[in-house]
Amino acid sequence: xAISFTEENYLKVIHRLSEATSEDISTNAVAxxxxxxxASVTDMLRxxxxxxxxxxxxxxxxRLSPAGEKIALSIVRKHRLWEVFLVDKMGFNWDEVHEIxxxxxxxESDDLVNKLDEYLGFPKTDPHGDPIPNKEGVLxxxxxxxxxxxxxxxxxxxxxxAQDSAVFLQLLTKLHLSLGAKLDxxxxxxxxxxxxxxINDAEPIFISHEVAKNILVKILA
Amino acid sequence: xAISFTEENYLKVIHRLSEATSEDISTNAVAxxxxxxxASVTDMLRxxxxxxxxxxxxxxxxRLSPAGEKIALSIVRKHRLWEVFLVDKMGFNWDEVHEIxxxxxxxESDDLVNKLDEYLGFPKTDPHGDPIPNKEGVLxxxxxxxxxxxxxxxxxxxxxxAQDSAVFLQLLTKLHLSLGAKLDxxxxxxxxxxxxxxINDAEPIFISHEVAKNILVKILA
DNA sequence: AATATTTTTTAGATTAACCTAAAAATTTAA
DNA sequence: TTAAATTTTTAGGTTAATCTAAAAAATATT
Ligand SMILES: [Mn+2]
Ligand SMILES: [Mn+2]
Ligand SMILES: [Mn+2]
Ligand SMILES: [Mn+2]
Numbered sequence: 124x125a126i127s128f129t130e131e132n133y134l135k136v137i138h139r140l141s142e143a144t145s146e147d148i149s150t151n152a153v154a155x156x157x158x159x160x161x162a163s164v165t166d167m168l169r170x171x172x173x174x175x176x177x178x179x180x181x182x183x184x185x186r187l188s189p190a191g192e193k194i195a196l197s198i199v200r201k202h203r204l205w206e207v208f209l210v211d212k213m214g215f216n217w218d219e220v221h222e223i224x225x226x227x228x229x230x231e232s233d234d235l236v237n238k239l240d241e242y243l244g245f246p247k248t249d250p251h252g253d254p255i256p257n258k259e260g261v262l263x264x265x266x267x268x269x270x271x272x273x274x275x276x277x278x279x280x281x282x283x284x285a286q287d288s289a290v291f292l293q294l295l296t297k298l299h300l301s302l303g304a305k306l307d308x309x310x311x312x313x314x315x316x317x318x319x320x321x322i323n324d325a326e327p328i329f330i331s332h333e334v335a336k337n338i339l340v341k342i343l344a
Numbered sequence: 345x346a347i348s349f350t351e352e353n354y355l356k357v358i359h360r361l362s363e364a365t366s367e368d369i370s371t372n373a374v375a376x377x378x379x380x381x382x383a384s385v386t387d388m389l390r391x392x393x394x395x396x397x398x399x400x401x402x403x404x405x406x407r408l409s410p411a412g413e414k415i416a417l418s419i420v421r422k423h424r425l426w427e428v429f430l431v432d433k434m435g436f437n438w439d440e441v442h443e444i445x446x447x448x449x450x451x452e453s454d455d456l457v458n459k460l461d462e463y464l465g466f467p468k469t470d471p472h473g474d475p476i477p478n479k480e481g482v483l484x485x486x487x488x489x490x491x492x493x494x495x496x497x498x499x500x501x502x503x504x505x506a507q508d509s510a511v512f513l514q515l516l517t518k519l520h521l522s523l524g525a526k527l528d529x530x531x532x533x534x535x536x537x538x539x540x541x542x543i544n545d546a547e548p549i550f551i552s553h554e555v556a557k558n559i560l561v562k563i564l565a
Numbered sequence: 566a567a568t569a570t571t572t573t574t575t576a577g578a579t580t581a582a583c584c585t586a587a588a589a590a591t592t593t594a595a
Numbered sequence: 596t597t598a599a600a601t602t603t604t605t606a607g608g609t610t611a612a613t614c615t616a617a618a619a620a621a622t623a624t625t
Pocket of ligand 4: 424427470471472474508
């Protein structure tokens with residue numbers, strides 16, 4: 124069954140929303156991420172249900188069917204592999220690749236995706252620390268914590284980010300926060316929940332709660 | 345001004361037809377290459393003229409404007425660079441890359457194209473011997489001859505093919521005809537215009553006129 | 566429980582890209 | 596130079612994806 128770019132993007136968005144909750148996804152939530160109107164979403168959900176890619180009852184919200192899940196994961200796989208390619212091979216920075224990958228994720232060729240995977244050395248995560256589904260669509264579960272939830276005096280390692288936006292990633296770069304960085308949490312300020320933290324043993328700096336919420340870490344000690 | 349995949353493909357097709365002639369391109373010729381109907385072409389030509397990418401008067405045929413030429417060349421550049429990538433880096437055969445490049449040529453990022461060009465070592469030609477326009481859209485003119493026009497007892501070098509179809513390229517591969525091959529023309533048969541030729545000093549074989557017409561060569565001696 | 570608010574769906578239009586069939590213009594042939 | 600054949604355009608529709616405005620359903624508040 125033929126699939127359009129638009130349909131692929133809807134499935135991807137429903138998948139993304141489903142990762143954060145076990146509930147059905149609302150029409151409005153999809154509309155917001157798709158940057159479109161609720162009425163358009165209703166039309167599309169009916170069509171996706173028709174094609175067997177989602178389960179949808181009007182007024183009840185939507186969730187992916189196994190077939191839809193498989194498609195969504197294949198798009199996520201392509202998106203993240205292309206991001207690795209753009210950073211590792213083309214020399215882009217991590218804040219420059221998302222938009223280009225949004226286009227490349229729709230290129231249709233299983234052969235190409237698998238050759239690309241091999242060429243990149245079968246990476247497990249993309250430049251933002253997000254896990255890459257394998258050929259069978261299995262997504263390794265990486266259970267990281269948000270930096271905003273870590274207690275003072277802990278040491279942790281930066282494993283990923285919860286946002287792809289260029290402004291956010293550029294800010295991290297300015298703060299010398301990149302994947303793998305060691306973070307020593309010196310103090311958490313009650314007033315604004317900002318964090319005083321040493322990055323790779325450098326002089327400690329302040330990081331806002333807003334930023335900390337979007338940083339994923341593994342606790343080392 | 346925004347451009348759609350479809351508009352890009354029309355400009356590319358008009359460009360391709362314009363390379364073979366200095367006359368205006370007919371609606372029917374465009375329709376055939378676009379695999380669509382003449383009526384649809386008329387609609388699109390009006391629209392492309394509106395956008396300033398072609399010069400078109402009804403019943404008079406069409407040709408690219410300088411702006412349209414520039415767009416067409418940028419798509420050709422992307423198509424051919426991606427083909428080099430697919431063969432040189434991904435390990436595809438030359439008969440497997442055209443369809444994938446048809447998709448990749450529409451990816452929009454000047455930054456990516458130029459980084460890809462550099463990564464590939466600024467190739468001058470694609471895997472089929474076709475010249476690659478540079479960043480400024482300048483297409484090096486490679487004046488090759490068709491093998492079908494070469495006289496007997498000449499020696500030449502295979503520089504390119506005049507067709508991208510998989511069946512044709514696979515046949516060449518079977519005959520050990522690849523880019524750079526040395527061809528010693530032993531005899532041309534009057535009856536069917538088939539050519540008796542030695543490839544890289546191997547035992548001579550017969551090549552049909554139909555095949556020879558689509559092989560581009562440089563005469564060595 | 567009744568009412569107000571919010572969410573979602575329906576109804577009716579719009580736009581891009583395509584189609585078929587018929588009309589008009591151009592080219593070829595008698 | 597007319598008539599016939601071919602090419603191209605116009606006219607009128609279709610489909611996918613979108614929109615706005617209004618109606619209907621679900622949820623929240625008095
Ligand atoms: Mn991304
Ligand atoms: Mn990413
Ligand atoms: Mn090609
Ligand atoms: Mn080529």
